[in-house]
Amino acid sequence: MKIIFLKYKATGNDFIIINNTEKLFLLSKKIIKNMCNRNLGIGADGIILIEKIKKYDFYMKYYNSDGKEGTMCGNGGRCSVHFAKKIGIINNTNTLFKTIDGSHYASITKNIVSLNMKNIELVEVYKKHICINTGSPHHILFIDNKNYINVYNQGIKIRFNQKYIKKGVNVNFVKVKKHILNVRTYERGVENETLSCGTGVTASAIAAYNIKKLLYNKIIVQTLGGTLQVKFEKLLKSYKEIFLKGEVNFVYKGILKLA
Numbered sequence: 531m532k533i534i535f536l537k538y539k540a541t542g543n544d545f546i547i548i549n550n551t552e553k554l555f556l557l558s559k560k561i562i563k564n565m566c567n568r569n570l571g572i573g574a575d576g577i578i579l580i581e582k583i584k585k586y587d588f589y590m591k592y593y594n595s596d597g598k599e600g601t602m603c604g605n606g607g608r609c610s611v612h613f614a615k616k617i618g619i620i621n622n623t624n625t626l627f628k629t630i631d632g633s634h635y636a637s638i639t640k641n642i643v644s645l646n647m648k649n650i651e652l653v654e655v656y657k658k659h660i661c662i663n664t665g666s667p668h669h670i671l672f673i674d675n676k677n678y679i680n681v682y683n684q685g686i687k688i689r690f691n692q693k694y695i696k697k698g699v700n701v702n703f704v705k706v707k708k709h710i711l712n713v714r715t716y717e718r719g720v721e722n723e724t725l726s727c728g729t730g731v732t733a734s735a736i737a738a739y740n741i742k743k744l745l746y747n748k749i750i751v752q753t754l755g756g757t758l759q760v761k762f763e764k765l766l767k768s769y770k771e772i773f774l775k776g777e778v779n780f781v782y783k784g785i786l787k788l789a
Contacts, residue, residue: 531555531788535572536613537781540643542725542755543575543605544781547613550579551588559597561788566595572786575720578606580614586628587620594719602631602665604728604774608643611636612778631665644775647732651768653740660737661699664772668733669694670702672743679703681723685716702730706743711735711751725755728774735760736769 533555538545546565548555557565557577566574576594583589590610594600607629614620614627615638624637635646647664654661660670669688673679685701688694698718705712713734715727735749739762748761758776762769 533786533788534783535786536616536783537572537574538609538613538778539755539781540605540609540726540728540778541753541758541776543603543609543727544573545576545578545606545609546572546574547578547580547609549613549617550591551582551619553581555579557593561597562593563595563597565786572784575717575724576600576603576606578603578610578613580610580619583628586633587625588614588627590627590629592629594717596719596721598719599630600666600719602629602648602729604645604647604665604730604732605726605776606728607634607636608645608728608774608776608778611638611643611645612641612780616780629665641777641779642775643778644773645728647729647772647774649768649770650736650772653736653767653769655741660741662733662737664729664732664736666729667694667697667699668702668730669699670704670734670737672704672706672738672741675705675707679714681714681716685723686721689716689718689721700727700730702727702734704734704738706738709744709746709750711738711744711749713751713753715753723754726753726758728758731758732760732772732774736762736772739764
């Protein structure tokens with residue numbers, strides 16, 4: 531079997547994207563893990579299949595690098611929009627597509643993609659952390675700017691603790707520097723720190739606003755892989771019109787031959 535793929539990255543989050551509109555590919559867990567392996571395969575945080583679906587421009591099916599189908603991926607969604615534009619699935623600057631967590635509107639101008647995220651009805655505030663589901667579940671900790679944090683060691687402890695052991699969670703470590711957030715994320719499914727996490731950035735921005743660490747509803751977020759912008763509207767206790775915006779980069783096109 532021969533698979534044509536495009537490699538994409540968005541603020542360091544990288545993906546293998548495949549046009550599966552003709553339903554030619556059914557990838558096993560083993561194949562996905564091998565493709566994402568950075569030593570023995572292509573290397574990626576995840577794989578995205580772009581498929582047909584009625585009433586939408588396309589369906590985005592996302593797999594983590596552990597081979598399992600994942601929940602919503604914000605940066606993956608933004609890369610999918612650029613991919614769909616590049617191969618002609620969409621012909622204008624706006625699109626409506628569907629993922630595992632529902633429908634998403636997005637706009638694209640050159641390499642900048644703005645993605646409408648799901649509404650948030652619940653922000654769980656605890657003494658030492660905040661929990662928000664932005665299409666994927668996130669555990670958010672605000673840390674002092676002077677403190678060093680080992681994201682992998684601390685993240686894996688929380689991700690596999692008793693509360694999250696069954697379904698897992700993404701763990702975000704957030705520093706507030708003036709009007710900018712610095713976010714580092716341990717991602718479940720990848721089981722390591724990634725250079726950026728779109729749903730984690732979104733959750734962290736809303737968490738910061740919710741507990742008044744930032745007072746603006748348009749927030750700049752710095753990750754290891756680059757800069758993203760999150761904006762939203764708050765209505766009573768819920769958050770709506772949430773947009774994740776940033777740069778997307780096509781890296782290369784490749785062909786993978788499977789025995």
